[in-house]
Amino acid sequence: MVARIIDGAAIAREIREDLSARVEILKARTGRGPGLAVVLVGDDPASQVYVRNKQRACAQVGIKSIRHDLPASVTTAELLDLIVELNGRDDIHGILVQLPLPPQVDARQVLEAIELSKDVDGFHQYNIGGLVAGHPVFPPCTPHGVMEMLSHEGIEVAGQNAVVVGASAIVGKPLGLMLTRRDATVSICHALTRDLAQFTRLADLLVVAAGVPGLLTAEMVHDGAVVIDVGINRVSGTNRVVGDVDFEQVRHKASYITPVPGGVGPMTITMLLKHTLLSAERRQTALSGSSVLRPEARSA
Numbered sequence: 001m002v003a004r005i006i007d008g009a010a011i012a013r014e015i016r017e018d019l020s021a022r023v024e025i026l027k028a029r030t031g032r033g034p035g036l037a038v039v040l041v042g043d044d045p046a047s048q049v050y051v052r053n054k055q056r057a058c059a060q061v062g063i064k065s066i067r068h069d070l071p072a073s074v075t076t077a078e079l080l081d082l083i084v085e086l087n088g089r090d091d092i093h094g095i096l097v098q099l100p101l102p103p104q105v106d107a108r109q110v111l112e113a114i115e116l117s118k119d120v121d122g123f124h125q126y127n128i129g130g131l132v133a134g135h136p137v138f139p140p141c142t143p144h145g146v147m148e149m150l151s152h153e154g155i156e157v158a159g160q161n162a163v164v165v166g167a168s169a170i171v172g173k174p175l176g177l178m179l180t181r182r183d184a185t186v187s188i189c190h191a192l193t194r195d196l197a198q199f200t201r202l203a204d205l206l207v208v209a210a211g212v213p214g215l216l217t218a219e220m221v222h223d224g225a226v227v228i229d230v231g232i233n234r235v236s237g238t239n240r241v242v243g244d245v246d247f248e249q250v251r252h253k254a255s256y257i258t259p260v261p262g263g264v265g266p267m268t269i270t271m272l273l274k275h276t277l278l279s280a281e282r283r284q285t286a287l288s289g290s291s292v293l294r295p296e297a298r299s300a
Helices: 008-030 045-061 076-087 107-113 125-133 141-152 172-181 196-200 264-288
Strands: 035-041 064-070 094-097 161-165 185-189 205-208 226-229
Touching (some): 008 141, 035 045, 035 076, 035 264, 076 107, 094 264, 125 172, 141 226, 141 264, 161 172, 161 196
Parallel strands (some): 205 226
């Protein structure tokens, strides 16, 4: 058996074509397209790359991105002042604060200050809590991207044994809730899980987001499992990135597998674009008096 490779880059292109068409419709109706404010603190090279990629993706679909570069010495109060200003701007429909923030900044306070309707990253406490009830305004982008990939490939989720390796608040925990919402039986494993392989071997659907290169080997996967690799790990001294899955080994046991790069990564950025457009569309609908804010509950 050789797994079918889930081409996240191709799926992302397909979704972005649809988003681009919807942006043009919105511009025709309102005279203005969606706007995304990107806040970057300091000069971390990886964050610089991530922000450039997000701005490039915005330009591809017609979303205006406005970048705010702040020094690494910024205080929590100064950052909150900027968030308040962006919350009040009618031309800004999404606010993205690139993480991580410097240690002197209270990241949770900053994220909670973002207006709920503009929390396109899905990190606001309401959105994380909303996943429990199945009604977030925006789910976090990476888990949302994983769910979109599964739907695109027609992979069954209901009734499957799903194992998520990694319990972060950004990926593992919200993805576990989203899979549960889709009627999977979910186990979330983490650094203190004893005998990880005893869990992964039972998984029909296995998502690895631990940040450990090559953590998942072929011996830890049962034949025919669906394997989603969320890991992005830079190889020391090179520009090469690898995932958390030993791709060459595991692809000969899995039925589906995502590559790194070109798998989950493009979908994460695409969900950010989708959320920004949804925010703009909801605002236009609310201003027309025909509806109110509607949570993005379908994928959660």
